[in-house]
Amino acid sequence: MAKNNNxxxxxxxxxxxxxxxxxxxxxxxxxxxxxxxxxxxxxTFKTWSWGExxxxxxxxxxxPLGQQLAAGAFWIxxxxxxxxLGVLFTVGAAxxxxxxxxxxxxxxxxxxxxxxxxLISAEFTLNRYLEWAFWALIVGMLVSNTVGTxxxxxxxxxxxxxxxxxxxxxxxxxxxxxxxxFGLYGLGIAWIVxxxxxxxxxxxxxxxxxxxxxxxxITMASATSVCGTSAAIATGAxxxxxxxxxxxxxxxxxxxxxLMMALEPVIIRATGMSxxxxxxxxxxxxxSTGAVAVAGSVLGGEAEQAAVLVKMIQNILIGFIAFxxxxxxxxxxxxxxxxxxxxxxxxxxxxxxIIGFFVASLVASFLIQPLAGADQVKAINGxxxxxxxxxxxxxxxxxxxxxNFKDLVKQMQGGKPLWLYLVxxxxxxxxxxFAVWLxxxxxxxxxxxxx
Amino acid sequence: MSGRRTAAxxxxxxxxxxxxxxxxxxxxxxIGLNPExxxxxxxxxxxxxxxxxxxxxxxxxxxxxxxxxxxALFLAWGALMYWLWxxxxxxxxxxxxxxxxHPAILVVxxxxxxxxxxxxxxxxxxxxxATQRLLRAAREKGVPVIFCNDCHLPGIDLELKLWGDHAIxxxxxxDVIPELELCDKDYVVPKRRYSGFFQTDLDILLxxxxxxxxxxxxxxxxxxxxxxxADAYMLGYDVVVAKEATNSFTEEDYVGGLAxxxxxxxxxAYSNDELIAAM
Numbered sequence: 001m002a003k004n005n006n007x008x009x010x011x012x013x014x015x016x017x018x019x020x021x022x023x024x025x026x027x028x029x030x031x032x033x034x035x036x037x038x039x040x041x042x043x044t045f046k047t048w049s050w051g052e053x054x055x056x057x058x059x060x061x062x063x064p065l066g067q068q069l070a071a072g073a074f075w076i077x078x079x080x081x082x083x084x085l086g087v088l089f090t091v092g093a094a095x096x097x098x099x100x101x102x103x104x105x106x107x108x109x110x111x112x113x114x115x116x117x118x119l120i121s122a123e124f125t126l127n128r129y130l131e132w133a134f135w136a137l138i139v140g141m142l143v144s145n146t147v148g149t150x151x152x153x154x155x156x157x158x159x160x161x162x163x164x165x166x167x168x169x170x171x172x173x174x175x176x177x178x179x180x181x182f183g184l185y186g187l188g189i190a191w192i193v194x195x196x197x198x199x200x201x202x203x204x205x206x207x208x209x210x211x212x213x214x215x216x217x218i219t220m221a222s223a224t225s226v227c228g229t230s231a232a233i234a235t236g237a238x239x240x241x242x243x244x245x246x247x248x249x250x251x252x253x254x255x256x257x258x259l260m261m262a263l264e265p266v267i268i269r270a271t272g273m274s275x276x277x278x279x280x281x282x283x284x285x286x287x288s289t290g291a292v293a294v295a296g297s298v299l300g301g302e303a304e305q306a307a308v309l310v311k312m313i314q315n316i317l318i319g320f321i322a323f324x325x326x327x328x329x330x331x332x333x334x335x336x337x338x339x340x341x342x343x344x345x346x347x348x349x350x351x352x353x354i355i356g357f358f359v360a361s362l363v364a365s366f367l368i369q370p371l372a373g374a375d376q377v378k379a380i381n382g383x384x385x386x387x388x389x390x391x392x393x394x395x396x397x398x399x400x401x402x403x404n405f406k407d408l409v410k411q412m413q414g415g416k417p418l419w420l421y422l423v424x425x426x427x428x429x430x431x432x433x434f435a436v437w438l439x440x441x442x443x444x445x446x447x448x449x450x451x
Numbered sequence: 452m453s454g455r456r457t458a459a460x461x462x463x464x465x466x467x468x469x470x471x472x473x474x475x476x477x478x479x480x481x482i483g484l485n486p487e488x489x490x491x492x493x494x495x496x497x498x499x500x501x502x503x504x505x506x507x508x509x510x511x512x513x514x515x516x517x518x519x520x521x522x523a524l525f526l527a528w529g530a531l532m533y534w535l536w537x538x539x540x541x542x543x544x545x546x547x548x549x550x551x552x553h554p555a556i557l558v559v560x561x562x563x564x565x566x567x568x569x570x571x572x573x574x575x576x577x578x579x580x581a582t583q584r585l586l587r588a589a590r591e592k593g594v595p596v597i598f599c600n601d602c603h604l605p606g607i608d609l610e611l612k613l614w615g616d617h618a619i620x621x622x623x624x625x626d627v628i629p630e631l632e633l634c635d636k637d638y639v640v641p642k643r644r645y646s647g648f649f650q651t652d653l654d655i656l657l658x659x660x661x662x663x664x665x666x667x668x669x670x671x672x673x674x675x676x677x678x679x680x681a682d683a684y685m686l687g688y689d690v691v692v693a694k695e696a697t698n699s700f701t702e703e704d705y706v707g708g709l710a711x712x713x714x715x716x717x718x719x720a721y722s723n724d725e726l727i728a729a730m
Contacts, residue, residue, distance in 0.1 A: 131493020290494025
């Protein structure tokens with residue numbers, strides 16, 4: 001029985017190991033930045049181009065691929081990234097019972113595919129529209145659906161492990177102090193609307209569309225109403241959704257984000273809405289944070305500020321929403337008829353990495369930020385963000401390696417996820433517009449001044 | 452039906468193709484980008500934005516209220532929404548029943564020996580108030596109440612070897628518990644095996660009463676209730692279960708019993724409120 005006792009779960013289950021690996025990376029990142037002891041930054045590709053015609057301003061930010069590869073720092077960072085993640089994930093995998101000899105070569109290949117993904121997603125046009133989640137799925141699926149994923153690669157195809165670790169690291173950047181950044185206006189637009197949209201989509205998905213796959217419904221709902229890919233990853237993991245569900249939710253969100261990013265500012269401008277209203281509407285409705293900033297900036301500085309302020313509050317919401325989704329699924333959805341769930345059972349079912357995610361967020365918000373200052377927290381997050389991204393890219397490559405096109409088509413369930421997204425997003429736009437009009441049009445409340 | 456399905460498929464393909472075409476067009480024409488910003492839709496999270504400090508680090512709005520007010524509002528609204536979510540989910544999962552089709556209530560073995568006597572169990576006592584409420588409502592609405600009672604012959608009946616003497620014919624242990632207020636309008640069907648149908652006149656009684664749906668109540672969910680449900684199902688009756696008015700010795704047996712009835716006989720379990728509304 002010793003094998004299954006409660007204490008040994010702390011270092012033998014994937015959930016807890018993800019927490020410890022996340023904490024180790026956060027701790028090293030903190031020491032590196034606060035003590036300025038060493039460089040801990042992970043590898044990133046700078047934007048490159050395969051020969052598109054660019055304006056002068058755009059071309060100024062391009063670093064040719066050859067030049068990037070010729071720099072010594074590039075290879076040092078590559079080595080650091082693969083060593084840090086390789087060692088930690090290998091130890092983690094070994095503790096869960098994986099054979100080290102089999103894990104290491106498999107991990108190196110998955111990591112290599114992840115490098116390819118990040119290289120592709122740093123290309124000028126692709127970087128601006130689709131980025132890594134999409135390309136990771138494509139690269140993984142290309143391998144699995146053509147030559148097939150070899151058996152020896154399977155030990156390192158550990159989607160949940162990478163995702164949970166990435167989320168714990170991400171927890172450090174969820175800063176509660178930011179919820180007051182836009183005062184009651186921000187809370188009204190981001191926090192009042194978001195849960196209502198989630199509830200609406202839950203009702204629409206489970207009741208009207210009769211979707212039995214509840215984790216998919218909640219993952220779609222949070223991708224639509226909170227902040228796209230990052231929210232889908234967090235709630236998907238919290239509700240223990242299947243890999244195909246996450247692929248579905250994220251693909252739909254990414255594709256529609258491109259549309260909304262391009263079209264929403266045009267429509268807003270055509271309606272003659274004020275900049276602050278248009279910006280807040282974009283912040284509340286366009287899924288991904290980058291797209292919000294870009295679409296807002298098209299309408300001018302004030303709109304960009306309003307858009308980003310609203311989106312930033314939504315970024316913090318991820319933590320809360322993932323926590324409550326985990327609690328909801330531990331207490332309600334997995335229950336059999338007539339079965340009551342006790343506290344012990346809830347604890348057993350509750351995904352532990354959410355605790356790590358929350359602890360990281362609380363430590364950053366209420367310990368490190370007051371003690372070391374906001375600038376230092378930003379510097380630490382600058383370092384940690386890349387590790388988070390590497391963990392997520394590893395996860396998405398793993399999903400691709402595990403995904404069969406046929407399964408994905410089945411997953412479409414006659415298009416139900418698409419209708420759920422479309423109807424949910426329309427509801428989101430309408431409700432956000434109502435909140436924006438109520439709060440920012442000057443009808444009921446004074447229009448806030450953004451300096 | 453197939454016409455609707457085809458229409459839905461055509462609509463799906465049309466929406467999907469249009470969306471993809473629009474996205475490719477946007478990407479090729481580079482619509483919606485800001486040349487000043489070195490990122491786009493692919494930056495999923497604020498920390499993914501290159502030099503995000505510059506983009507996000509604004510103190511453009513001076514909040515007037517103290518910080519804790521925002522936190523309190525934030526938490527309060529979150530808690531309210533979570534509560535609402537639970538309610539909505541419960542509501543969605545509550546099966547809406549049509550009116551029950553000519554129902555009758557079968558009360559299985561709610562006898563002194565089962566509740567307080569030889570085979571007494573606390574879980575049996577626990578369902579007495581709910582059963583009492585359901586039977587009162589049924590009598591008021593004219594729904595027949597039929598007691599299927601063990602009525603064993605001492606020294607002969609097979610079950611007595613397994614369970615020991617209980618509910619012996621003519622003894623107080625074989626009487627319906629007083630709380631259920633057996634009255635002249637009710638029917639009593641004595642039985643000598645688990646099932647209320649086996650070698651009894653229950654089937655003919657139900658047929659003469661015009662009953663099409665039996666509502667199973669009583670003890671024990673996974674034994675006598677299960678065997679009675681089996682025969683009811685095989686004889687062509689619809690079976691539903693009053694989940695507040697049936698029980699077993701253990702929680703596991705109760706949960707397993709309900710699951711078995713659902714799986715094998717399509718017997719959905721309903722609350723008293725739902726049943727009373729549908730009678």
